[in-house]
Amino acid sequence: MxxxxxxxxxxxxxxxxxxxxxxxxxxxxxxxVPVMSQGERKSMDLPDTGQTRETVRQRYGDPVSTSGPVGDPPITQWHYPGFVVYFEYNRVIHTVVKPAR
Known part of the structure; x- marks a missing residue:
């Protein structure tokens, strides 16, 4: 096909x-364009995979909003002004840069 x-x-x-x-x-x-090669991403300070929620909160402050947990394993999203952090249980599994408007 x-x-x-x-x-x-x-x-x-x-x-x-x-x-x-x-x-x-x-x-x-x-x-x-692979997600990990987005141009903006290189110049931003973003949470790294594997960091704990506490580490993210200490470095970036409280999120603007959160959603979840959803599914099994439970996935939670923390929304910041320029990016969204995805957690599986207590660890960062991915950070996505929000598109510029």
Whole structure:
């Protein structure tokens, strides 16, 4: 099965909607940006994987809001102005930078 990119899907929809002919050999380019290589991330001071809740609280203060725990194992989110910290039990499992607005 072929993997379709969003550009290929959009082109396919345009072809269907407007009756456009396909161009033989035309391809779409897929651009992937891994989460861990986000440009903003390198210049930010973020919690590291494995840190405890207490360590995060001491360094970054109280979160603006929290959600969870949800699931098994229990996952909790701590929301800060520029990022969200995900905890499994008492340890950081990931930190996600919020998109700039």
């Amino acid at each position: 072929k993997k379709l990119t969003s550009a290929a899907i959009a082109a396919s929809l345009a072809i269907s909607a407007f009756g456009l002919a396909t161009v033989p050999g035309a391809t779409a380019e897929e651009v992937k």
